[in-house]
Structure formats: C-alpha cells, structure tokens
Amino acid sequence: QQQVKQSPQSLIVQKGGIPIINCAYENTAFDYFPWYQQFPGKGPALLIAIRPDVSEKKEGRFTISFNKSAKQFSLHIMDSQPGDSATYFCAAREGSNFGNEKLTFGTGTRLTIIP
Amino acid sequence: GAGVSQSPSNKVTEKGKDVELRCDPISGHTALYWYRQSLGQGLEFLIYFQGNSAPDKSGLPSDRFSAERTGGSVSTLTIQRTQQEDSAVYLCASSLVSQNNQPQHFGDGTRLSIL
Numbered sequence: 407q408q409q410v411k412q413s414p415q416s417l418i419v420q421k422g423g424i425p426i427i428n429c430a431y432e433n434t435a436f437d438y439f440p441w442y443q444q445f446p447g448k449g450p451a452l453l454i455a456i457r458p459d460v461s462e463k464k465e466g467r468f469t470i471s472f473n474k475s476a477k478q479f480s481l482h483i484m485d486s487q488p489g490d491s492a493t494y495f496c497a498a499r500e501g502s503n504f505g506n507e508k509l510t511f512g513t514g515t516r517l518t519i520i521p
Numbered sequence: 522g523a524g525v526s527q528s529p530s531n532k533v534t535e536k537g538k539d540v541e542l543r544c545d546p547i548s549g550h551t552a553l554y555w556y557r558q559s560l561g562q563g564l565e566f567l568i569y570f571q572g573n574s575a576p577d578k579s580g581l582p583s584d585r586f587s588a589e590r591t592g593g594s595v596s597t598l599t600i601q602r603t604q605q606e607d608s609a610v611y612l613c614a615s616s617l618v619s620q621n622n623q624p625q626h627f628g629d630g631t632r633l634s635i636l
Contacts, residue, residue: 412563440624449525449566449612449627495563507616507625508554508577511563 410498411510420520427481427515429496430469434477440500440509441470441481444493449476453494454481486519493517523547525628527613533634536605541596542631547616554625555588556612567611570596571618600633608635611633 407507411430419425429439438457455488456463456470463470467484483490493516497509524574527547533544534540546553552571566580581587582597585603588609589595600607 411561442627447629449614449629451627452624455624497564507552507618507623508569508580509564509568509625510566511556513561513563 409510410496410512411483412496412515414515415434415513416516416518418518418520421486421488423486425490425517425519427484427494427496427517428478429480429512430476430478431509432477433498433499433500433516435498435500436510439470439479440497440498440499442495442497442511444495444514445466450495451508488519491517491519525613525615527611527628527631529631530629531632531634533636534603535636538603539599539601540603540633542600542611542633544596544598544613544615544628546596546613547593547626550615550617550626551593552623552625553590554614554616555596555598555611556614558612558630559625562611567598569614574576602632605634605635608633610622626627 412427417425440455441453444450454465454468456472458474469482472479490497493514495514496512528543553568554569557589558564568588569577585601587600610630612630614622618628
C-alpha cells in the first residue's frame, strides 16, 4: 500500500520553466513533509520541508505548497536550471513517533531540465 | 569527511550467500536509519536505532535481514541467504534527535547485486 503517492514519474522542462511535482497522502497522522533531491550515485539530500500549519514555504527557488484539507502537497522550482536535473522524492513522517523520524517516501520524480 | 559513510559502495554476490553492509554515521548523531531503494521505487524504511533504546525493526522484510549498532556508532546490516529480489541500493541515514524534525543525512549507499 503506497502511503505517499507521487506524480509525475518523470518530467522534462525547458530551462527557466517551473516544474511542479505533486504528492498526496491518506494518513492524517503525518505532520512533517520533507522533499529530497537525489543525483545519480548519491544519497538523497534534504531540500526543503514543511509542517501542515502553514500553506506555503519558500527557500530560494524552491517552494512547497501544502493543502491540508486535500491532503496534498507540491514542490515548485522557479527559474529551473539544468543543474536541477535530478530525482526528487517527497516524504512524510507521523507526528506520534516523537524521536523516531522514520520517513515514508513517494516513488520519486525524475526531472530533466533542457537548456 | 563529515558525512555518513557507507561501505562497500558496490557489492556483487551469488544467490544464497550472506552479505554485510556497513554504515558510519555522522559523529554525534544518535539516530541511525537503514532504507532500501529498489529500481524505480522510493525509499523503503528497514530499521531504526536510537541510543540504547530497542531498535524499531518494523520495516525488515524477512528474518533473513538483521542489523546491529555497536557502541552507539557504526551499524552493520546483514542479509543472510541472499535472493535476487534483495538486489537494491541500501541507504543509511543519521540524525540528531535532540529536537523534533531533525533532518536525516544520507550516505551514498551500497549497490547490492545478487546474481
């Protein structure tokens, strides 16, 4: 059972465009939603994270939009660059597991930014 | 280096053999996680260690999988009688647990191939 559903599986965007990656969840106990970026042969690296008490969080060119009622959240990359080409994972963590930060991941989106 | 270190980076072995994968967490990080990343899939939680507490083994897929963490630092993930479906990238992460929502820092993984 996929607890965090991520789409699309792959995405190709022209440089300067705004790729959008979407995630949806069912478990209302989730209360922390990070996004990870992964380059080939490397481990995932935390990009940005949000808690459900805010609807949007921005860090540099990366923005998370969060819709608590719809149980959906998305990642937007402004002014995308070829160096942003990577696989992006959304994730979620249950708030009841204080001290246990185990994450449930989406299946990933392979993003390609073409010059 | 200051990051999470995993070894070996690649491991090829024959079906039925046992394998050991090693993780050196970031110094001072009390929490350690193992995840498995199969081709085209997200990261799947395997096991979590925190200090002297009993590990959370809820993600281990079968009793062929086990892990230990000696002295609160280095961890070893052992897979006995390997099967072809065990082929995946095994990722280790560590974090501080002094506060909630501490980011997990990932190593670059061990790519395991079972022939």
